[in-house]
Amino acid sequence: MTEQKQTYDPATIEPKWQRFWAENKVFRAKNPGDADFDPEQPKFYALDMFPYPSAAGLHVGHPEGYTATDIVSRYKRATGHNVLHPMGWDAFGLPAEQYAIQTNTHPAKATARNIETFRRQLQTLGFSYDWEREFGTCDPDYFKWTQWIFKVLHQRGLAYESDAPVWWCEALGTVLANDEVINGRSERGDHPCERRPLRQWMLKITAYAERLLQDLDGLDWSESLKTMQREWIGRSEGAEIEFDVDGHDARLRVFTTRPDTLFGASFMVLAPEHELVDAITTSEQRQAVADYVKAAAAKSELERTDLAKDKSGVFTGAYAHNPLFAEGDPKGRIPIWIADYVIVSYGTGAIMAVPAGDERDFEFARKFGIAIPGIFAPVTEDKERDARIAAGEQCCTDEAPYAEHCRTPDGRIALAGMTQADAKRTVIDWLVAEGRGEAKVTYKLRDWLFSRQRYWGEPFPVLHTVDGVELVADEDLPVTLPDMQDFKPGGQPESPLIRATDWVETTDRQGRPAKREINTMPGAAGSSWYFLRFCDPHNQDEFCSKAASDYWLPVDLYVGGTEHAVGHLLYSRFWTKVLHDAGHVSVVEPFHKLYNQGMIQAFAYQDSRGAIVPVAQTRIEGDGVVHAETGEKLTQTVTKMSKRYGNVVNPDDVVREYGADTLRLYEMYMGPLADAKPWNPKDVPGVHRFLQRAWRLCVPEFAEKGTVHAWLRADRAGDVEIEKRLHRTIHKVTGDIERMAFNTAIAAMMIFVNEATKAIDKLSRDQVLRFVQLLNPFAPHLSEELWQRLGGEGSLSYAPWPTWDEAMLVDDEVELAVQVLGKVRARVRVANNAPKDEVLAAARAAAAKWLAGKRVVKEVVVPNKLVNFVAK
């Protein structure tokens, strides 16, 4: 045998192990019912937010979360868990279709190609997915069940057609859901959107608002994410109150969170779109009101809500009557206005305005000269403020004592001296007794707009016949898309499917003529239950067997970006609850622990005006970066990766140059998973060097092919100091994986390799094997290779996780800092856990120089850490 150079070469070992894992189905997860299934084994379900396979291919942001779940998955396998770690494709939806239109390819073709690319890229990164469970949401085998779930929703009264105004995006040629529209513009593409009344399918997620809110409490999610969902659901408790309208039979209903301030209601405001506006407007005001309504309708959502603009409004000429005052009492006669600060779709679209207790109402009353009756009598240090509030010259939104006059003549309501909570209850009780109102809870959450006017989505399992809507029978699912050559949106708010006449015109089971629903489902349909299908992906009879979902759910760890905080995560929770209510799954929440990874950013360079200069137009000069043309010195800043700035990093390039293990390790070493952090190309070689050092710990530079250092070929006792360091490393890495602190786990392994390199010939085979196991979740290819070369048994992927001995974590002797008045003046070495007086004696001697001539008033001893003398 000849000796040859044995350098760490990821290009050969990575494909080798990827092939090994695939051929031996190493990462196959066992389901209940499988021959080798062990019901005693604990399970662990680690899920990534599956990607949207775009034409751009994988971005370095994808592997960040994927590596984190892969580390945890591999760790859980090593600690005896049956691990479900699947991957698939969120493959229906707008971007694929937009791309297809631009390049004139069929979206099915473009999507299939993009999936190929994504799969290839992910496979080169060595993730331990069970690829046998892979599917895309556009597979008929999958969307058959998406359609089936729609039927469940429909049968339970949770899917309905509506003509209410919805967001229409002209540029995208479709309607969009609330969470897809930000400040009146589309989330994708940033196109303007407008409200239009269109027939649409809606899902009644509002029926689940309270449960979606309540069940957040038991989830292991970040507080900020829970807060986002709580705000989106937007629960508020209050009352609905009915007001009589002078000269009309109709009663106006308002929602308020402050029924206790009813005494201060001095006007009412209706949204311009409120249905009673027309009926109550007087002839003198008709023109002004009509103009205002027209102007409000023409305003974009941005103009109406985004600006901190002046309040506007118009008097309708009508008056309402405050139910607290006797009929005819002029104090109860309040003008009715319309104004666009009241939103038609929230509450009842009308408010009672209490300028004394609400800043918006106060501002409005001031501007239009409406009375501001004071209703509070605060008694604080600030006498001037108290007086202004009492006189109705200042608004008071804090809890404050009620004025004496907040009472009805019969004494049934007398708020003075009551807390706000008691006052609310008193007023509500009175309203209920009088048949004038009731306690009421309102939510900001709206029903889910569930249809799109596009081609590339799940068809609805719906037929329209003369008798109305008919659901397609289960046996006839899936309803597949017709193969169309021209799938572009038609320019009118109708799906391109309308042109597939042969498909649209059909018959129902009785042979009666029927038209297919031409809208398709939104992208979020398929992603609202994919975590269920992963449990049982090949089931032909059910969407997922109860046995499989009972075993695997909930997802133990779900990792992804924050951008899905209110859309996907809320929809998935909703569908899970519906399927639970229908008896199909046992859990009420799909994702137990959710972790949001931070964004991977990039460095960019900006000129003196703060403008970003694309990387291609910069040049390194001295120790700085300058503009290639002007020579201006540029300052470094951090941005999102962007094609425009030329600072996008392609994971393929990193794999080619350094290997997948380096990419994985670098992404985990950059900083805490949850933080946003910039990609620094200069740091990548650092972790690569660490892997090379780990390699050299085992493999001599020149050797017979496949061999390790001579001293590692046979068993022998390892060095005690190395052994201690190893136990510490095992302890640290184990704890850090548990708390998802991968950056510090890697630092601990670096320390071990540095120490071990210095005493390389004292290492034992057994020590190196344990270290390689620790490294495995992070750098699986390198560690499998070393494990094999060292003669480890079987595949490293199921080798039991190494353990540590607590006794090995402590030293016999420790060094203590000796402080005088909190300043470190000396150090002493004493026995571990030495008695206090021994420690003090040693410390006193060491600090004698600083204690001379002083009186020690206090001695603080922190065992094995430090001694502090307080001396005067």
Place this chain on the structure above:
RNA sequence: GCGGGGGUGGCGAAAUGGCAGACGCAGCGGCCUUAAAAGCCGCGGACCGGGAACGGUCGUGCGGGUUCGAGUCCCGCCCCCCGCACCA
């Protein structure tokens, strides 16, 4: 405006109220080499004592406080990021 998270060397970052800056990058010095790369060993917050050893002072956005001791806890302020934003 409201809610949440932050601000630590030249850069990414560590640090149960107990020696701030572990680990990595960039930088500097040395070994090896004809030379370079790679590798290996070491130094590395700032300032002062003319340089080293050594010693001193200051230092975790700013100002106060609690404590023997504060990056960490409390109060006030400044700045940055994320979310919500006329939701009654």
